[in-house]
Amino acid sequence: MHPDAELWRSAAAVLDQNWTGRYIVPSRTLYPHQWSWDTAFAAIGLAYVNPARAWRNLRSLFEAQWPDGRVPHIVFDPDVPEDAYFPGPRFWRVPAYAGRPARGSTGLVQPPMHALAAWEVYRHAAAHGAGAAQQARTELDWLYPRLVAQQEFLGDRRDAGGSGLASIVHPWESGLDNSPAWDEALATVPADLSLLDTYQRRDLDVSDATHRPTDTDYARYLGLVENYRDGGYSDNDLSLRHPFVVECPAFNTVLATAELALAQIAGVLGHPSAAHRHRERAQGITAAITHRLWDPESEFFHARDVRSGRLSPERGVGGLLPLALPDLAGAQVDALVAAVTSYRFGLPVPSHDRTGPAFDDRRYWRGPVWINVNWLVRRGLLVHGRRHEADELRRALLRLVHRNGHYEYFHPETGSGLGSPAFSWTAALSLDLLADSSAPAYARVFQAT
Numbered sequence: 001m002h003p004d005a006e007l008w009r010s011a012a013a014v015l016d017q018n019w020t021g022r023y024i025v026p027s028r029t030l031y032p033h034q035w036s037w038d039t040a041f042a043a044i045g046l047a048y049v050n051p052a053r054a055w056r057n058l059r060s061l062f063e064a065q066w067p068d069g070r071v072p073h074i075v076f077d078p079d080v081p082e083d084a085y086f087p088g089p090r091f092w093r094v095p096a097y098a099g100r101p102a103r104g105s106t107g108l109v110q111p112p113m114h115a116l117a118a119w120e121v122y123r124h125a126a127a128h129g130a131g132a133a134q135q136a137r138t139e140l141d142w143l144y145p146r147l148v149a150q151q152e153f154l155g156d157r158r159d160a161g162g163s164g165l166a167s168i169v170h171p172w173e174s175g176l177d178n179s180p181a182w183d184e185a186l187a188t189v190p191a192d193l194s195l196l197d198t199y200q201r202r203d204l205d206v207s208d209a210t211h212r213p214t215d216t217d218y219a220r221y222l223g224l225v226e227n228y229r230d231g232g233y234s235d236n237d238l239s240l241r242h243p244f245v246v247e248c249p250a251f252n253t254v255l256a257t258a259e260l261a262l263a264q265i266a267g268v269l270g271h272p273s274a275a276h277r278h279r280e281r282a283q284g285i286t287a288a289i290t291h292r293l294w295d296p297e298s299e300f301f302h303a304r305d306v307r308s309g310r311l312s313p314e315r316g317v318g319g320l321l322p323l324a325l326p327d328l329a330g331a332q333v334d335a336l337v338a339a340v341t342s343y344r345f346g347l348p349v350p351s352h353d354r355t356g357p358a359f360d361d362r363r364y365w366r367g368p369v370w371i372n373v374n375w376l377v378r379r380g381l382l383v384h385g386r387r388h389e390a391d392e393l394r395r396a397l398l399r400l401v402h403r404n405g406h407y408e409y410f411h412p413e414t415g416s417g418l419g420s421p422a423f424s425w426t427a428a429l430s431l432d433l434l435a436d437s438s439a440p441a442y443a444r445v446f447q448a449t
C-alpha cells in the first residue's frame with residue numbers, strides 16, 4: 001500500500017477507536033473525558049472521514065458551555081469512574097449550571113480553536129454531498145452564537161491586564177501546559193507539596209515520570225485550581241486575587257484567528273456587519289499582541305506576567321504562533337520564519353528553543369515535537385505565502401507520524417513516539433496534512449475577506 005494511503009487508514013482507525021458515541025477522547029489511556037481544544041483539532045480531521053461526528057463532537061462540547069460563555073477545558077463523562085483521571089470532577093466541584101448536573105466540567109478554559117475548526121468542517125462539507133452540506137449549515141447556525149459567547153467571555157471577563165488580550169489563570173489553560181514560558185510566573189505561586197499527600201496523581205500511573213511535570217509544579221497546578229475554584233471561578237479582580245495571570249501569545253493568536261473564522265461564518269450566515277466586527281476584533285487583538293508581547297531585542301513573542309508586568313525570557317513554541325496572524329508586520333513575519341527554520345527550532349518545530357537551558361527533549365511541552373502546534377505554524381507559513389517552508393514542514397510531519405505512529409508527542413532528535421499512542425489530534429491533523437497539499441487555498445480563506 002502507498003505510504004500515504006497507509007497513514008490515512010491508520011489515522012482514520014485511531015479516530016474510530018477513540019470515538020465514544022458522543023465525543024472523542026484525546027486518548028484511551030491517559031485522557032478518558034472530553035477536552036476542549038482537542039475536540040477542535042479532532043473535528044478538523046473528522047471533516048474528511050465522518051463530518052457527522054465532527055459536528056457531534058463540537059456540539060457535545062458546547063452543550064457544556066457555561067452561562068457566562070466559558071467553554072470548559074474538560075467536560076467530564078458521567079460514565080467514567082472518578083479515579084480514572086486526576087483531578088477529576090470531585091476536585092473541581094463545579095456547581096450545577098444550565099440544566100446540567102453538578103461536577104460536569106472543570107472551570108478552566110483552553111485556546112478557542114473551535115471557530116476555526118467549525119469553519120474547516122463546513123468548508124469540506126460539500127465534498128460529502130448535499131445532505132452533509134445542509135447539516136453543515138444547520139450546525140454553523142447552532143454554533144455561531146455560542147462561539148461568539150466564548151469570544152466575549154475571553155475578550156471581556158479575561159482581559160485582566162486591560163490591554164485587549166485574554167489572560168490565562170492556569171498553565172493548563174494554555175494547552176502548552178508545562179512550557180518553560182510559565183516558569184518565571186509560576187515560581188511566585190506557592191507549592192504546597194502536602195496536596196500530593198492528600199491527592200494521588202494519576203498521570204504517573206500511566207506515563208513515565210521523566211516526561212511529566214515535576215511534583216513541585218503539580219502542587220502549584222493544584223493550588224491554582226483550588227484558589228480559582230474557592231473564588232467561585234470568578235474573574236473579578238483577577239490580578240489582585242489570583243497568583244497566576246498571564247498573557248500568552250499562542251492563546252491570543254488563536255483568539256484572533258477565531259475572530260477571522262467567525263467573520264467567514266458570519267458571512268455564510270448572512271450577517272455582513274457582524275463579519276466586519278469580527279475582522280476588526282482580529283485586527284485589535286493582533287495590534288495588542290504586537291504591542292504587549294513582542295520583544296524587539298529577542299525578535300520573538302513572549303508571555304507577559306500581568307501581575308509583575310514582566311515578559312518571560314523564554315522562547316517557547318507559543319511565541320512562534322503569531323505567525324498565523326495575517327496582519328502581522330512583515331519584519332516580524334521575517335523574524336519568526338527565521339526562528340522557525342533556525343537551529344533554535346527547525347522543522348518540525350520542537351516545543352521549546354533547543355538552545356535554551358530549560359529545553360528538555362522528553363518532558364512534556366519543554367522540548368518534544370507536538371503535531372498541533374506544528375499544524376498552526378504551517379498555517380502561518382501559508383498565510384504569509386511561505387509555500388516552500390510550509391511544504392517542507394508538511395512532509396516532515398507526515399514522515400514523523402508515518403515512521404513512529406500517532407503518538408501524543410515525539411522526541412525532537414530521534415523522532416520516537418512519546419506519551420499516549422493512538423492520540424486523536426495527531427491522527428486528525430495527519431488526515432488534514434495528507435489531504436491538503438493545495439497550500440494557497442488556505443491563505444485565500446483570509447485574503448478574500
Ligand code: 2M8
Nearest residue numbers: 026031035037038172174175176177
Ligand atoms: C494535556 O493537558 C492535560 C490537562 O489539561 C494533562 O496534562 O493532564 C495538554 O497536552 C493539553 O494541551 C491537552 O489538551 C490535554 C489532552 O490532550 O493534555
